[in-house]
Amino acid sequence: MSQRFTSFFASGWGIISAGVIIGVLAPLLQMAGNPANMGICVACFERDIAGALGLHRAVVVQYIRPEIIGFVFGSLIAALAFREFKARAGSAPIVRFLLGAFAMIGALVFLGCPWRALLRLVGGDFNAILGLVGLAVGIFIGVLFLKSGYSLGRATKTNYAAGWTMPVIMLGLLLLLIFRPQFSENGPVFFSEKGPGSLHAPILISLGAGLIIGFIAQRTRFCTMGAIRDVVLMRDFHLISGIVALLITAFFMNLILGQTRFGFEGQPVAHSNFIWNFLGMALAGLAFALAGGCPGRQLFLSGEGDGDAAIFVLGMITGAAFSHNFNLAGKPDALVDGVVKQGGISDFGMIAVISGLVICLIIGFSMRPEKMEVSQ
């Protein structure tokens, strides 16, 4: 029975069903209260968590997002049920931390991870096209590195308990969310009273949706970065069929729910600065490709015991803190006296994106162990 489930999930229909389920749930989460075109956004939600913990003090983006907790728990449950939980770590963790931080900085310049880029597109936000093209370009550069022998090296088996690190961190976050303790006067835990951070679906709905997606994504290896990478690298359309299914399903869901508005300017939690939408996501795409997974995939892997993916996630949360503390993140378009005022990023944000691209290139060129894998 378990074997039959495993082959279904590994099949083309498995990944397509994952895309359909995410495509249904994300617009529903928006209807249930999540911000516009942000039914799910791994980068934004981790950024909100960083804010809730007081790692940054942008008051409009602070909330412990149960979807993220659900992603990790759902994956954990699937991995345990199908005996795939495996504690492993040790593949250049500090490099992965850095990649996570820069991936987040890039994603927040665009204002969304690949998941949200897809959801923004089917919500009618054409700026997402620039982001997705940037993402593909970043991944394409990553593929060139992979083809020429780039590797972060091997992970090795580690202590069973170490594999539980991220699930335990998530349990801690869940407790903070439920009990909402205040650790000092004017101190964390913070919960936004206005802005995107204040918009959220009820906790149980968010958590439930996260669990379902985490479970099915662990089984199907759903990955937004891997989808593009596999097409570029070896004309493999397996993962991307899930993305196409997500796009089609979410598009019709949005139409049915009346959540579609086409255009470039004044889109919700988005800016229409083309070049930096493109470059921000190019940085994110390159960092994801070098780290081997999109932000969602990194969460799912961390749920099945992968300590290196967990480090990447912590890098992303740290990157989010830097983004907002150092004014690197994109500012959304705003409506001032009935006129759309274009948002964009600060000079600091531009410097951060360029620095991130340079550092990722250095990582790509320098991380290449001797050819030790093949013996004849």
Next chain:
Amino acid sequence: MITEINARGLSCPQPVILAKNAIDAGKFPVKVFVDTVTARENVRRMAEKSGCKVEIKELRDEFLLTLTK
């Protein structure tokens, strides 16, 4: 001539790239050692698409895929 690939602990797509390079080099059988189900499925899918016959053996903590043509 046997090609043996140690793809243990490598994250995808590296096991797939190594296996594909070996298939393209044409020295069969190609034996690939991997230690996650994800890597096993990815290598299997790529090998079958390349027209190889794939035999999978579950060892204690890992998998051995034998690719033949």
